[in-house]
Amino acid sequence: MTPLTTLALAADSATDPLSYSGPAWSPYVVGALIGVLSWLTFYFSDKAIGASSSYANVAGALGRLFARRHTDSLEYFRKNQPKLNWELTLVVGILIGSFIAAWTGGEITDQWLPPMWQARFGAHSYTLRMIAAFAGGLLMAFGARLGGGCTSGHGISGTLQLSVGSWIAAICFFLGGIPVAMLLYGI
Amino acid sequence: MKSTASGKVSGAGRQLLLGMVFGAIFGFLLQKGGVGKYHILIGQLLLRDFTVAKVMGTAIVVGMLGVFVMHWMGLVKLHVKATRIGANTIGGLIFGAGFALSAYCPGTNMTALGQGNLDALFVVAGMIVGSYFFAEVSGLTKDTIEKWGNRGELTLPDLFRIPHKPFVAVFAVAVLAGLVALAKLTIR
Numbered sequence: 001m002t003p004l005t006t007l008a009l010a011a012d013s014a015t016d017p018l019s020y021s022g023p024a025w026s027p028y029v030v031g032a033l034i035g036v037l038s039w040l041t042f043y044f045s046d047k048a049i050g051a052s053s054s055y056a057n058v059a060g061a062l063g064r065l066f067a068r069r070h071t072d073s074l075e076y077f078r079k080n081q082p083k084l085n086w087e088l089t090l091v092v093g094i095l096i097g098s099f100i101a102a103w104t105g106g107e108i109t110d111q112w113l114p115p116m117w118q119a120r121f122g123a124h125s126y127t128l129r130m131i132a133a134f135a136g137g138l139l140m141a142f143g144a145r146l147g148g149g150c151t152s153g154h155g156i157s158g159t160l161q162l163s164v165g166s167w168i169a170a171i172c173f174f175l176g177g178i179p180v181a182m183l184l185y186g187i
Numbered sequence: 188m189k190s191t192a193s194g195k196v197s198g199a200g201r202q203l204l205l206g207m208v209f210g211a212i213f214g215f216l217l218q219k220g221g222v223g224k225y226h227i228l229i230g231q232l233l234l235r236d237f238t239v240a241k242v243m244g245t246a247i248v249v250g251m252l253g254v255f256v257m258h259w260m261g262l263v264k265l266h267v268k269a270t271r272i273g274a275n276t277i278g279g280l281i282f283g284a285g286f287a288l289s290a291y292c293p294g295t296n297m298t299a300l301g302q303g304n305l306d307a308l309f310v311v312a313g314m315i316v317g318s319y320f321f322a323e324v325s326g327l328t329k330d331t332i333e334k335w336g337n338r339g340e341l342t343l344p345d346l347f348r349i350p351h352k353p354f355v356a357v358f359a360v361a362v363l364a365g366l367v368a369l370a371k372l373t374i375r
Contacts, residue, residue: 016235017226017227017229017230017233017235017236018230018235018236018374018375020224020226020227021221021224022221022227022236022238022375023219023220023221023222023224023227023238024218024219024220024221025219025220025221027220027221027238027241027242027245028241028245028366030216030217030219030220030242030245031220031241031242031243031244031245031246031249032245032246032249033216034213034216034217034220034242034245034246034249034250035245035246035247035248035249035250035251035252035253036249036250036253037209037212037213037216038246038250038253038254039250039253039254039257040209041209042254042257042263042264042266043257043262043263044205045202045205045206045209046263046264046266047206047266048266049209049213049294051292051293051294051297052293052314054293055293055311055314055315055317055318056318056319056321056322058315058318059314059315059316059318059319059322060318060319060322062315062319063319063322071322074322074323074325074326075322075325075326075329076321076322076325077322084203085203085206086202086203086205086206087206088206089203089204089206089207089210090206090207090209090210090213091210091293091294091297092207092210093206093207093208093209093210093211093212093213093214094210094211094213094214094217094294094297094298094301095214095297095298095300095301096207096210096211096214096301097210097211097212097213097214097215097216097217097218097301098214098215098217098218098223098297098298098299098300098301098302099214099301099302100211100214100215101214101215101216101218101219101301101302102218102223102301102302102303105218105219107218107302108302108303109302109303109304110303110305111303111304111305112305112306113306114224114225114226114290114304114306115225115226116225116226116229117225117306129306129309130306130309132288132289133288133289133291133306133307133309133310133313134309134310134312134313134316135285135288135289135313136285136286136287136288136289136290136291136310136313137285137289137296137309137310137311137312137313137314137315137316137317138285138313138314138316138317138320139281139282139284139285139288139313139317140281140282140285140286140289140292140293140310140313140314140317141285141293141313141314141315141316141317141318141320141321142278142281142285142317142318142320142321143277143278143279143280143281143282143283143284143285144278144282144293145278145317145318145321145322145325146274146277146278146281146321146328146332146333147274147275147276147277147278147279147281147282148268148269148271148274148275148278149268150282150292150293150294151243151286151292151293151294151295152292152293152294153268154268154275154279155243155292156243156246156247156250157250157266158267158268159243159247160246160247160250160251160254161251161254161265161266161267161342162251162267162342162343162344162354162355162358163267163268163270163340163341163342163343164270164338164341164342164343164345164346165268165269165270165271165272165275165338165341166268166275167343168270168272168275168276168279169275169276169278169279169282170279171279172275172276172278172279172280172282172283173279173282173283173286173292174232174283175279175280175283176279176280176281176282176283176284176286176287177232177283177284177286177287178232178233178234178283178287179287180232180283180284180287180288181229181232181233181287181290182232182233184229184287184288185229185233187233
């Protein structure tokens with residue numbers, strides 16, 4: 001028995017991630033193909049994959065709709081003017097690609113609450129999930145903008161280029177995330 | 188993530204289309220890799236399901252080898268983000284806490300939404316508000332946190348003063364060894 005199996009025995013089966021379905025494809029195959037995809041984005045688009053800046057892009061565009069002068073006066077939006085760009089279409093593409101993968105693979109979920117969340121917080125914990133998801137998004141966006149990227153931009157693109165800052169950020173994602181996740185699931 | 192436009196890019200419309208195509212491939216792969224699933228993502232942070240680490244580790248090895256070889260052949264430019272130790276650390280920890288609450292990160296959130304996890308819509312809303320909130324204080328962070336430990340475009344081989352080619356080779360072997368260890372020690 002490995003040390004990681006013993007850790008599992010403490011967990012209740014409905015709140016054990018391993019009691020739910022695994023990935024459709026081998027994570028190594030998927031990882032290798034994402035690696036190859038990064039070659040293509042560098043070669044054909046002169047870009048590294050990143051997801052978080054697009055949310056800021058949309059935030060800036062919405063801000064300009066309601067408070068144009070104020071939005072344009074902010075340091076971040078002065079340096080990163082909201083516009084339709086490669087990063088934004090990439091994020092829209094993720095949505096489309098995921099839908100195709102889930103649809104063809106019979107994995108469309110169409111649900112507001114993930115089953116494992118329901119097992120921990122109740123089948124009707126919509127408000128709680130709404131708050132956690134919104135607060136999580138808020139913190140992630142703030143952290144990604146301050147830290148310079150997210151799990152894609154730092155965690156894959158930055159680390160594969162051996163950027164010191166990206167390795168620091170990627171390690172901190174997990175250092176920050178592990179204790180909060182363990183608190184949430186009472187481990 | 189900002190990179191300056193280069194002369195190689197031919198046509199903005201073509202690049203927008205390419206972005207969507209690359210995004211669709213990325214989203215397809217993320218979904219097939221299971222990282223749009225709530226339990227797999229939170230399972231990684233609970234140290235029960237190591238799918239995320241396996242996907243990331245393999246992507247790093249394969250991506251690194253190809254990108255560096257193409258770079259040495261003069262085919263691609265690198266886009267190394269600036270190392271700002273203070274901002275990377277504090278931003279990274281805040282990001283991690285948010286990641287645990289939502290369980291979806293910015294890229295996998297769109298994967299989750301694409302496969303029908305509708306709670307990802309609240310993450311989108313939170314990300315937009317959080318981005319604007321950061322912009323509100325970005326004048327302040329620029330003169331404080333973002334200045335702490337600002338080392339510019341620093342890479343690991345530069346830090347250890349090792350030539351890039353041997354470093355990349357050794358590093359690839361090290362990450363592969365880590366992946367083999369993960370495969371042996373983890374259930375999933």
